[in-house]
Amino acid sequence: MTMDPTPDTKSEERGRTKEVGIMKVSLREQSEERIDNERPESYYFAKYSDKEKKQFEECCVTYNDIFSQLYIVDSQPWKCLDLNKYNAKVEIELNKQKEKKKKKNRPGKKKRDVKVACRQRKLERAKLKKLEEDEKKKQLKKQKYQKKSFGKYNNTKRKPNTLRGEGGGAKKRQPPQQSQQSKPKYRTE
Numbered sequence: 001m002t003m004d005p006t007p008d009t010k011s012e013e014r015g016r017t018k019e020v021g022i023m024k025v026s027l028r029e030q031s032e033e034r035i036d037n038e039r040p041e042s043y044y045f046a047k048y049s050d051k052e053k054k055q056f057e058e059c060c061v062t063y064n065d066i067f068s069q070l071y072i073v074d075s076q077p078w079k080c081l082d083l084n085k086y087n088a089k090v091e092i093e094l095n096k097q098k099e100k101k102k103k104k105n106r107p108g109k110k111k112r113d114v115k116v117a118c119r120q121r122k123l124e125r126a127k128l129k130k131l132e133e134d135e136k137k138k139q140l141k142k143q144k145y146q147k148k149s150f151g152k153y154n155n156t157k158r159k160p161n162t163l164r165g166e167g168g169g170a171k172k173r174q175p176p177q178q179s180q181q182s183k184p185k186y187r188t189e
Contacts (some may be wrong), residue, residue, distance in 0.1 A: 048056070107115075
């Protein structure tokens with residue numbers, strides 16, 4: 001955009017004009033700058049001089065060099081490690097350190113007291129369960145072999161027989177009472 005003032009416009013003291021001059025307007029955009037993104041061939045393909053090729057040959061190790069030095073015994077006492085054995089030892093050491101850290105974390109007094117109480121309850125439950133199992137076994141044996149409740153090996157005291165006249169008047173014989181833990185003879189639903 002350029003502005004060309006005409007000579008007949010009046011100008012003030014400061015250089016401003018009151019009338020607007022003729023302006024030339026261009027709607028064409030500026031041309032875009034083209035960028036060439038292509039890389040040179042040297043970026044993809046290496047081209048070495050004879051001097052560089054000689055340097056590469058001097059530095060590299062060839063197949064023949066490796067096999068010529070295969071049977072040379074090294075006079076220095078270098079230490080060789082079997083990595084599998086070494087790593088196994090390291091793992092053992094790390095596990096020991098973890099166990100030490102775990103042992104250092106002692107639970108609080110309340111938690112320790114709860115553990116002791118829990119152990120005692122478990123022991124009590126185990127004793128009760130064992131007693132119940134023993135009682136069940138005795139009941140099963142009694143039923144299986146029809147063991148009678150009188151005899152010299154029976155620990156329970158025998159009630160006097162009222163039918164024979166022992167201990168008072170004649171009463172009807174009552175069936176022995178079953179323990180409260182035994183199941184009823186018939187289903188009652």
